[in-house]
Amino acid sequence: MAITESVKSPVGNADRGTRKCSQAGRWLRQQATRERRLLGFAACFGILAGGLTVAQLVLAAWVISEAIASPAALGELMWPFVGLLALLGARVLATGGQELFAQRASQRLRQAIRGEVLTALETLGPVRAARYHSAELAQRWVEQVEALEGYFARFHVQMRLVVITPLVILAIVLSQDWLAAILLGLTAPLIPLFMALVGMGAESLNRDQFQAVSRLSRHFVDRVRAITTLRLFGLGDLATREVTLVADDYRKRSLRTLRLAFLSSAVLEFFASVSIAVVAIYIGFGLLGDIPIGPADELTLFSALVILLLAPEFFQPLRTLSQFYHDRASALAASETLMEILAAADTAPPRHADPVEKPAPRDAADSPTTDELLRLTEVCLSHPERGQVLGPLGLALMEGEVLVISGTSGAGKSTLLQVMAGFVAPDDGIRHIRARLRLAWMDQRPLLMQGSLADNLRITAPEASDADITLALERAGLKTVLAALPQGIDTPLGEGGRGLSGGQAQRLALARVFLSDAALVLLDEPTASLDAETERHLIAGFQWLSTQGRTLVIATHHPALIAMATSHLVLEEGQILPMAVTTATATRQQHEPTGDRA
């Protein structure tokens, strides 16, 4: 069993990474403009909170210096003290306002982005979307969108605050002592510089980290899916060791990311601490009269306290920003994966179909026989790994027909059905379909969702009454099952249809076909791997559908289904072996030799 192979997959080159990253950054900023108003409010509250903090500290410095200057007159400081309390309260409220406005904006943005990704998946359609693993798509749609939370709720607003509040503080310090302002100002530009340097490294590492997480998930899902096989071959222990190994690889990667990520905040801490220390020592010596140059001899206790108290606040917005830095990094990595889906939907060939031309009205007598539901002309489709899987082929489907498609496995039966249904646009060729034609679809893995039996039928037939549902289920051969269920059609199904056996699930899918009034019913190997009883119910069901005038297209090997055919196609390597037949007897006779000839 290959253990390490799946762990080491090549990491994209750095160049491409950086470009992708700047694209992601642009995309994120662009998203943020959609909630400009709320984010603007949040920033205003943030600036207000910063202003109130500054005011509070300046007032505190004044109160302290007054108290030291005249300790006897404490009573006069009562009102300024009340002012301090009021400023504290106001600041707390302003900060709360900032948080909540930003959070609301973040929520609305995430909701909007989820909606767009969902639309993109719908645009891609069942075939192209299936090239991503469903668990991975779900992880992107749920977790990766959640990973954008901090970027919008914290980082984006803080980006604005980081400029404004320090400038206000610098101006105040400048008014007290220009040399101290220079000391603060000098260290400040160094910080973004260092942050940028460190941030660049952290970003590429963060991407690595995301890849590690997704490899970890892929490996893990794969092993969990195969858990029965692993156990049957007695490989449980080996697989456990393997999982630990991969988890440890993840730890090492994480640690590398963290070492750098923490370095960026350490640089900041260092400058913040050192400049507080430098300012404090400069002021101290200046007050002692030991610094003969500059404005130091004009320092008072008030100005000294103002500068000392404001110095940490000068760095606070940047420190906060650096705490939110990982929000940005995870948002960038997440948006790359989201953009991939959105871009795939943008570049996917459009799936709309051209309508079948109306039969010529002047020849009304001919129209029933030329009444086409669907026509494919010179259709081709290739698959990235398997090459050309279908075509070029053409076919016309008439109303009321039962078209059976057979051929060895891998001959392209399912693909042809998917093209007919419009689940995937052909690479080349044209699909014509009658306007407003309704479809029913059934394959070997019926849709089962958490909810009752009735819920599972109503998702495709919302207006069906309880009686309709019961009738459809009974006609699909679930009568005895229904009779044994105390809650009847309201019996809940577990996640993924727990409670139902495979054959029962297939009969449920048949009941769905019954409930729909679709004129065209597409069936992809509907009876494969089923028991005789279910098979009988399904075949009887299909026959009934055919007598109702519905048009059926069935990909199958089953003799009984082939016997129903009004025409029969045999596919080989994506091509039609032309042998359309019209009678059931002829079909059976034709069927066996195909195998020998191939």
Place this chain on the structure above:
Amino acid sequence: MMHPESDSVTLREALSRLAPWWRLHDRYRRRLILGVVLMMLTACSALGLLAVSGWFITASALTGASLAAGAAMTLDVYTPGSGIRLFAVARTVSRYLERLYNHDTILRLLASLRGTAFDALVTMDPARVAARRSSDWLNRLTADIDTLDALYLRLAAPPLMALGLIAVLVVLVAIWLPQTAVWLAGLLLLGWAWLTLGQARWGLNASRQRVTTLETLRSALMETLRGQAELEAYEALGSARQRLDEIESRLLKDQWRLAVIAAIGNGLASLVIGLSWLLLLAAAMQGISDERLTPAVMVMLPLAAMALSEGLAGLPAAFTQAGATLGAAERLNELSFATRPLEGRQTLASGAVRVQIQQVSWRYPGAWFEALHEVTLDIVPGTQLAICGASGSGKSTLAALLTGQTRLQSGSILLNDQPIEACSPEALSHAVGCLTQQVELLDASLADNLRLGARQASDAQVWQALEAVDLAEWARQLPQGLSTRVGEGGRQVSGGQARRLGLARLVLTDPGLLILDEPFSGLDARTTQRMAQRLEGWFKARTVIYLLHEHDLASPRPGTQSITRVHSLPVTSSVLAQKKL
């Protein structure tokens, strides 16, 4: 549609559910303690930096003023000066080290936790595994375990550090203002209790539910994606989307509630810090007016209190989300306590196996019907037996019981006259081979997949096995031959090919009892016939149980001509329906 609302929990229940995970941290106790010490060091350095700076500039201002007035005064500037530098550097270094060290500890813990969790999964009863989908396990083992890092890094260490910082400040204040120190201690401890326990209690249910809703949202999307073909055909994507929107709006509601709770908590933290330094300022001003304090100390105390934000500011955000950690722990609890190790020791001789099944009944947990109902069978070695039954008649369950994957609920199974529970897991995996309905191929090379059960098999043997299932020609055509990766879940090969590969895998392991679950479904008659001919001799040397939907001894389908005996299983739902359950 069901939305099982998770019932609310009390703080005490929450703590007891977290306890097993907290105990797992014991192995790393020394590292964890050192982590808290490093955190304390960082916070105390911040406190020291502000306090000494304040003291120093006030003292220098007063000395400077006296000097200017002509008084003779001296001030030791070197001790506070070097103190300031020391605290500045110590704060930076200890912070960096603390973060790196703590994260390393946590990731070590997590890597071993992951292994433990998968181990639990491997040894768990498959009925329980089957009850959950792989997406669930994935989430359990990555997200849930990752969430548990919050236990130490967000929930255990920071409040301890905050308590330490509070103690240092209170002691510092008590040196000059013992009475105020008592008030201060009261305020801070009350604040601490609210910011930790209070916030945790308040946000517990919303944050716990948030994780569950995320999970629901994920599985709902997966259901939608898997059923996308049907949904699109029936033009039902809209209602599926509505369902997703509805779950998402529940998520957003909880998130908003949590945002409000966290915002209030953050506000309270600022308030507690602000009130503390204002209290100290007021008391210190009183102190200089009655000359208990020097002006430098008066400035120092409120400044020291400002450093409280290092310890208190992060608490509300972490504790509001405590429920997420709890939820993760609860789900992992379910996993680890479900484990029952296999303990048999008997071996099985090679060659065809005798199988006796007596009065076996079985029901999946939560299933509507019994999967097996009082099945009895005696199979002599070398028999080619077909067990027939419609879907839902329990054939797959019988296979799971015979391979030792599932424990018996009632009745007994003897292999070569010894109870199946007495056989060692290794013996069973060697002697009993099973071709499951869905053949699982690992995301690995073709050769690795074929060698799963026979790791020493030579290339020649592998090719022989491929020859037997009529895939050698196909494999030779592949550009990378045996090294071709058979992608995720064997996606790049068709269903029929996967099944044949599964059979080739068994040919390499050479079991004495072979269970074939619908071995030829989805294969065309020609391939089936050819495979059956090539494998005929190999089948005859062992006991083979075919699980088929139906079998007619008089006119067997292709590939099943060698079957000599048929046993039929009824669908239990109809049996029980007749009995009126």
